[in-house]
Amino acid sequence: MTPVLSLRGATKRFGGLVAVNELDFDVAEHEVLGLIGPNGSGKSTTLNLISGALPPTAGTISLRGSVISGLPAQDIARRGVARTFQLVRLLPSMTVLENVMAGAVFGHRRRWGHDAEAQAMRVLDLVGLSRRAQAPVGSLTYIDTKRVELARTLAGEPKVLLLDEWLAGLNPTELEEGIALIRRLRDEGRTIILVEHVMDAIRSLCDRCVVMSSGSKIAEGETEEVLNDPGVIEAYLGVEEPAHA
Amino acid sequence: MDIIFTGLLLGGTYALIATGLNLQYGMARIMNLANGETLVAGGFGAFWFWTSSQVSPLLTIFVVAPLAFALNWLIYVVVLRPLVKRAKSRGQLEVDAILTTFGLSFVGVGVMLALFGGDYFSYSYLAQPVQFIGETYGLNRVVAFAAAVLLCGALWIWLYRSRAGMSVRAIAVSPDSARLVGIDVPSLSARAFALGGAVTAVGGALVSSFLTLDASTGVIFTLKALIIVIMGGVGDIRGTILAAVLLGILETFVATLIDPGLTLAAAYLLFILILLLRPQGLLGRART
């Protein structure tokens, strides 16, 4: 069976700096893939390549076998890749419902009118925000803004969901709620790439992990296996070694 | 040949004017649409000194420059800095700056109209011909060109060889990082803006020795300077000079061979081509 998303030799150079270096990996249907690695290892850049925020310098990215790399972000979104942003981005002049409708109206599966509104309400219900549908986004708490953003990506029924440190910055209670929410998405059988630092979340949510360091993939496999891999541990802790030496 | 030299002479003064604007946009991050009025004011200064007491424009610039510096510094601190402070995003600052500097531009025209009236002004300074490779050029143009080259050179050395110049360039590249390494961004931005205004006013004084100006011609120069800055690349002095010379030659070419009324149209076509083909500027590197 063809994977939902596959990267082959995906590379991004900024001048002389290689941010992502010949990255290969596949994401299967219904899979939650963790994309992890130390700060500056190129995880967010990889998400930007997949979502079309940045064009890759080399390599191909394909969605169900058809190449999407090099397409503008709006075309990639229409074909079924939806993302959240590392720093939450909402539409400040609109209500919660309208924010979510943006995804329902223009996303992968496009709706309009009552249909779009009903879909937006459904996903708002899923993320637990249906009671705040008419609220202006300026009045929301931090985790609720993250919920709205997640709902916006879900509303277009994407084939792949890219979550860029969606759990970052939450307090312990919120984190628990957040993990439970993503688990619910996982149980619904959605395909998700999770860029994450929170280890508990990675362990409990990800089927498999791809580990990046300095732009390259250094490990890939079942989550537990990968996290116990000596090379991976070194990559995470190795940065501190010179301090001991 | 004649066209190329005349164009080069014109381009030299354009370079100076556009460098002034580029300092303001590249370093102080304000697209100053009132730039042309600063130029016309500088021209008025030169005109006034020459007609009232026969002071050469080459000396007038030493009066015009500090005055324009002070005025532009005041404008930045009083009018523009509040906008920089209140702006939530680069986009909002851009819109506010466009509207405000348009406002200042019209106020400038209005004030100059009130002070000097709506007449064209020109005076005859060094209007004798010089011979060069079999062709004749106005001495005033040659002198203005030489002065512009000297000034551009001095600015370039200051920007690339002095410590203060390096700080100014640092702001152009990244204001946030510049702050982290201890550069006083607000005060240096104000000074870069003021310096840009002074350079433009000096350019105006030089231009007035061979072109006829009036209170409302400023906008034409603003447009040309903007086109040059965009063609040359924002914050790039070398690109500015190259683009200015290119524009000077193109304009002279069109004016001599087709119709003098089409110079701005020609500049525009060049601008469109640049926008379509190299939006990052002539020498700029493609955005990754």
Next chain:
Amino acid sequence: MTARDRRGVTIGVLLFALAALLPLASDSYFLSIGVTIAMYTALATSWALFSGPTHYISLATAAFFGIGTYTTGIGIEYMPYWLTLPIAAVIGAVLAALVGVATLRLSGVYFVIFTLGLAELVRQIITWGQNVSGAKGLYVLTSITEEHIYWQLTGLSALVFLAGFLIWRSRLGFAVRILGDDEEVARHSGIHTARVKVLLFMIPGAVAAVTGAILAPRYVYIEPAIAFTPMLSFQVVIMALLGGTGRLWGPVVGVIPFTFLWEAISGTFPNQTTLLLGLSFLVIVYLLPRGFVGLIEEARGRVSRRGAFA
């Protein structure tokens, strides 16, 4: 349609019907002011449809207007007057699309500069064309009266309002609102931002061209300096921003007082109109960033909050 929409539409229709009665009840001075107001209502409202949400300041109004004037001026030799209006609209829209494709991918500064010079560019080309062909100006001799012009402009304004109302409720309108809030989010939500901007920019292009075409008979004699006045672009920007671009009816609230102010100033101090323009820009930026609409809504908010506490 919600109850609020219905009320808005009813008020709009009534106001336009009332406006259409003006020529029956006034002298020629007020009629000429009426023409000016109707003209700027069409121009400023259509300008705000595009520039309001996108924050791209267009100074191309004079260029489109002049092209419309010339379309009628030239076209009237070969066809009935009324046929020149839709042709002007098409030419304006196509030109706007070309300008949009070239510049709307780039930052706002490039767009402003480009549109600022556009009128001058077209003017120079037409002047040159006339020099080459030997013709100086064009005569537009028709039996169209000031009343007809007023009714046509009022009708055009009504059409602009209708278009704005329909767009606001359409997918295009929703896309523009998203784009105005955050272009990055818009793109990642699947909105073809460049196409949306170009489509929307065609509206002020077409409307300004038709306005120019409608006014051509009023000038009788057309030459480039009359048809392409850069001041027109700036006045439209000021009126629209003064009124506020956040609402469809915002620009009109700026058009009416500014027209009277402009008439008064240019009547008594004709040399100080530029100064007035300049000061208006500064007033907008520093005192009225959201225009009169912002003031009205703030006041309304204060009243309703007080009501809630009482």
